[in-house]
Amino acid sequence: MSAPPPQPDASPDRIASGLARLSTVLKQGALRQGSSQQLSPTQQQVLTLVSVRPANSLTLKDIAAHLGLKTPSTSRSVATLVGKQLLSKKTSPIDARAIVFALTPAGRHEAGITTEWPDALLAAIEELAADERAAILRMLIKMIRQLQENGDLPRQRMCVDCDHFHPYAYANPEQPHHCDYVGAPFGDRELRLDCNEQQFAPEHHRQPRWQLFINGQPPKEIA
Ligand code: SF4
Known part of the structure; x- marks a missing residue:
């Protein structure tokens, strides 16, 4: 059987496959660095987002919009994070009808773990x-x-x-x-x-x- 003809360009599926391998390293790193809180990927995304925004600046709607999530699932994740005392909530200082969120000290610690990139990936990037x-x-x-x-x-x-x-x-x-x-x-x-x-x-x-x-x-x- 003859070998497939060489492709003139890197095909989209080959690039997607390369990206998928990198995402495996990301997932493995997240598991190794391990959150003691056993957060779901969505909860980690919420925590990461709140950690990079000014405290008490994001409403539930803002979080859902930025992460491209539906409001009910965002609401469940945020409620879990508040229940675990990783997020605090209060009335917005600029809109009394809105509730905004901030990291608690425990949430800041957890976000530090969650947002840490795997060493293996950083080392590979540094080689470039x-x-x-x-x-x-x-x-x-x-x-x-x-x-x-x-x-x-x-x-x-x-x-x-x-x-x-x-x-x-x-x-x-x-x-x-x-x-x-x-x-x-x-x-x-x-x-x-x-x-x-x-x-x-x-x-x-x-x-x-x-x-x-x-x-x-x-x-x-x-x-
Ligand atoms: S996003 Fe805008 S404000 Fe921020 S560094 Fe880039 S150009 Fe400047």
Whole structure:
């Protein structure tokens, strides 16, 4: 029997299979680092999200929207975390009708375990050259954004959709982008996937800036 003909490109299923192998390392790491609380994946996601947002800033609806979950299942996970005394709840300081959540000291400890990446994965990433890491980050951003645009992921707080983001504002290839919020240039390796200061850009800014970002250089008319 003859060997299958070589494929000109890496096929999507081969890449998906590679990603699935990486996700196995993530799952194994999560089990090894082990939460004494035996949290479900959804409960871990909720804890991780609350840990990276300002305390008492997220309502149940916010948590569900960010994680792309249905409100009843989010409600059950949050109730469990409150019951385990990992989350506290109180009335929102800016809306008396809303309940917001924060980590308790035990929740902060647990979130530290939950958000710790497996050593094996970090070591493998550290083996990559700096430009390879920057290229992977860029590819991940493209995939995440595509999933977001297709409605398969909730809206993310990434630089590439931020109104403060100006791709290829500078000629310096190391730091070609500009962030209005910090008023400084930055490079691909510093692109953020979840920034507290992100301000989702209106479509008439977001789409042209995205095209500029993926094309890698200013279009001729404004270069
Ligand atoms: S504010 Fe945050 S998300 Fe926006 S461009 Fe600056 S670093 Fe990126």
